[in-house]
Amino acid sequence: MSGTCWSGKNDCSNGYYCPPNVGYFSQYCLECRFDMPSNAKCKCNNTLQPSCKECNGDKCEDCIQNYYINGDKCEKCSDNCYYCDSSTECTLCDGGYYLENGSCKKCISPCESCISATECIQCPSDYYLSADNKCLSCSKDMPRGSRCVCRYTMQEGCAQCYNNDCQTCAKNYILVNQACKPTCTKQNDCLEGQYCDDNKYRSGQCYGCMDNCQKCIRADYCSLCNEGYYTAEDGTCKPCNNDMPSRSECHCAGKLIANCSRCSTTGCFRCIHDQATVKGQCLYNECTIDTQCISGEYCQSHTNIFNQCTKCDKSCETCTEQSNKCTKCFSGNYLTEKHGCAKLSENCLLAHPTGRCLKCASGFYINAQNNCSQLSQNCLQANMRGSCLVCENSYFITAQNTCQYCSKSMPIGSSCQCGNTKKTNCAQCDNNTCRTCIKGYSSINGDCKKDPCRDDAECKPNEFCPTSDPDATRFCRKCDKTCSTCRSDAKACTACESGKFLFQTKCETCKTGQPMDVSCQCGSKTIKNCIKCVGDACQMCADGMFLQDGKCISCSKLKLGEACAFQGKIVDNCKEYDSNQCSVCVNGAMAVNGVCKVCSENQELSGCSNKSVGKTVGIVVAVLVIIMLSIGVGIFVVKKVKKNKKNIEGLVSGEVTQGQALKIRASSPQMRDQSEHNY
Template sequence: MECDSKQPCNILQTCATDENGSTCVQMPQNCKVANEKGLCAKCYPPLFLVNGYCIDCSSRCSECTSEEICTQCQPQYFLNSQKKCQVCVSNCLNCTSANNCTKCINSYILHENKCYIKRRDECDDNKICKTKEFCKLQEWGNECQNCLENCQNCKDATTCELCVDGYYFENGTCTPCQGSCKTCENKNSCSSCDDGMYLSGSKECIKQVCTISNPCTEGQFCEILDTGNLCTKCSASCKTCSTSTTCNSCQDGLELSNSQLCVNNQCSKNLQCQKNYFCQKLETGNLCQACPGNCETCTEANKCSECAENYFLNVSGICAEMVCSATKTCKESEFCSSNTSGNECKVCPENCKSCDSSGECNTCMETFSVNEGRCLNAAVPIGVGAIVGTIAGMLLVVSVLAGLGVYYSIIKKKKVGAPVLEQDNVKLATVPMYAGIGNGGTLVK
């Protein structure tokens, strides 16, 4: 295919010219620009040009003029004086020499031509270092570093603010105190003394002796030794003592036990344990211990004085579960009866649906009603026999009263001399009498 400026070749071809004219030929492999003869004039990096063809550079080169001569290096390499690519310092992206980094890889920070990983600060204003350490501020992350030897607190690696006991700061170092000084301001001035010594007005530590007229200071006791009496320090918990193991009074917050030890009581007369615990007295200090199960309050490990809800204290001093209570009801037609051996469910009276703790009915079964705490059957309608019996009874009463009236009249006439009718001629009114009074009874004359 012929080619010229008006008719260019496709993207993978180049226009080559010879004595026969211009034609489109295949672009050489990895070639960026070809010459008029169709040979490569410039390669894609990191390849280099040899006789019109593109050849690989060294793996460290990004550009080269031959396999051994680089003109530009890959990242993390630098071009040395022999035109070869040499590796940079660790974690360095670009460098000018082996120890002169100019740019670090991601997550690393450049400091004094070296790369440091950026890590979380080990210390800052809110996170302080341990004793005998200081916080060194660094661009790649703060870290705790050791103070000078025998330095308690320091600002940096060369400045001590407080030396450990027995040392003082002088000429950039912590120097030992002299003699029996426990702590000192300088070599000639003690601020506290070792045990058995006392601090004089001249800031010297002198051996302390004791007598009745020259007692020891508070926190010490007079120890009698073969070499002479000596003031000895009490234990740390004692305020005053008579021996190293016998306290007379205690430091604040501690209490004197029966064995004259100063103990840290969890509980006492003035400091009660929380609910469900009791105060157990021990030689090493009173402790709050848990009460037995289901026990609200107790005085000993196995001695309950008050039980939890729905439990009662039995004769053995143990909290046993109640069958029923104010919050644990019985079944229908039963009531909760209280007694010393534990509440129990009892049956309500007959025909009672619910009743109170004394056994009196509150509500009844159907067809029954409450009457003075009992359930009685509803009233039954009056029958015919009852009506007849009632009428018969009333007539009997009337008949008796009528007979008594007649009798009384006859007696009265006899007394006043009035004529009396012959009995044979007198017919007394016959009052009907009822036989078989009641249901189905009949009248008889």
């Protein structure tokens, strides 16, 4: 067991350490490792050894990174040293530094990783590594074949990047799907000893021909070998000698001479199979079989004494019996079912007699139409749908079946191509070995192994961390299928899937008879007292509840025309239900044989009629009150008018003074109008 520790108490087992800054709550001790924190102390036979990763009794035998063993104690290496033998003898530097005379020196900016002051091996984004191992800014004038660092990818011919994609290309490159493709329009664009890619508009980059080849049209076939060499059946260049196959053409004095085993600056001077040299050519005086003729000819039988070599049809490289019956075609062609020669489809190297392509040129794959299509960037092999199967070294296959540069940010479960093998969760590799893993994984014996989890927060929402397990088995595990989230145990649910409710850390199905006031999970919402959901909405409430505005409300608040749920049934206008019948109805309804009848539709019911009479009396009283109020208002108005009229008459007769008249007019619009009329 690893043991536990907390503030002021260390019960770790030997070979384990207490995590730094531990609080008052106990934590499990962790195994002493090379990459553990520098301020951690490994327990060695009940003695705490700082920065130690391996003990022997109470003595330290090996230290963590950036430290070295001095006697039985760990001492810090010099600055920027990752691994050292002493304080003055560093053997491996941190990133961005190089080793010189046992100490670490910073790489010259803008180099990110170097092996000496003048030799950079990795550049930052927007820079490329030059032929003399320096980091130079990506530009339109950078040399052909230069690869610009675009964040996590290397983009050939890219002058300006945006994240992993290219925005602008260098000279003699074109932008295709955010990547730069070099172009050449004809073979003459390349130097002698180089060839232009078959698909001129896809790539067109000039590549070097194979050894001893003077001219070639693709990587695996030489069309003209150097002097003293011939093109073999496999397309390579081999030296001319007496053991070479019959009909082989040796490059002599600027010419191709069949069956010549030795040549000089003026031509062939020795032939194979005892053929005679005639004017620098190798010829039989007569032929009996086709192999005695030079390439492009066949032995034609005659009735006379000598058989003669006759030229094949111009479409054939070799033929037999008849001039147009080919046995081999020139490069770029294939042998048809009728023994003729036809041109291969674009980027196809080998075809079936029916014309179906069997092998594509490098950088292409056979598609569903049996033709050759271009592979996606950094892909080496794809299926007939174009989905990448094998990426270039240090690339991984994405969910979209394309290749992306391996990094610490790539998705969990991704497999990085490391040499001839794939390494899952590897961010950086060297040949077949993984050096750096993605977050949450560590490199052990060249493979990435998942780090033990420490708590539930390090797991996915539907997973938990078994904190009581030892490091070797303490990995995130799936919650019970009924839980959407859980804690510490598979069945200790903290949230449920749709259609279930959480009850004492368990998820139960929402249904009739469930405990009151529990909340059912309806999609992304939780609805109290709901027993049936459709998506995010409640479709049916628990007994004694009715659905209103998406919520379950108590039946005590039910109104006329609404229905409530009782014993799994929906009952209209009922507020209380007992013994399979309604006992209390809403206002405006009456219980008849356990069923609520609406009074307005059942006037003959005695209980409903009393309610109707009371309602009618109330209406009559209200009408009488209104009539009496109207009469009172009328009497008041009549009296007011008579009084005003008397004042007007006084004004006319002179009994009222002018000042009084003005006050009367101001107080009454009717009097003002009347007085004006009298005047």
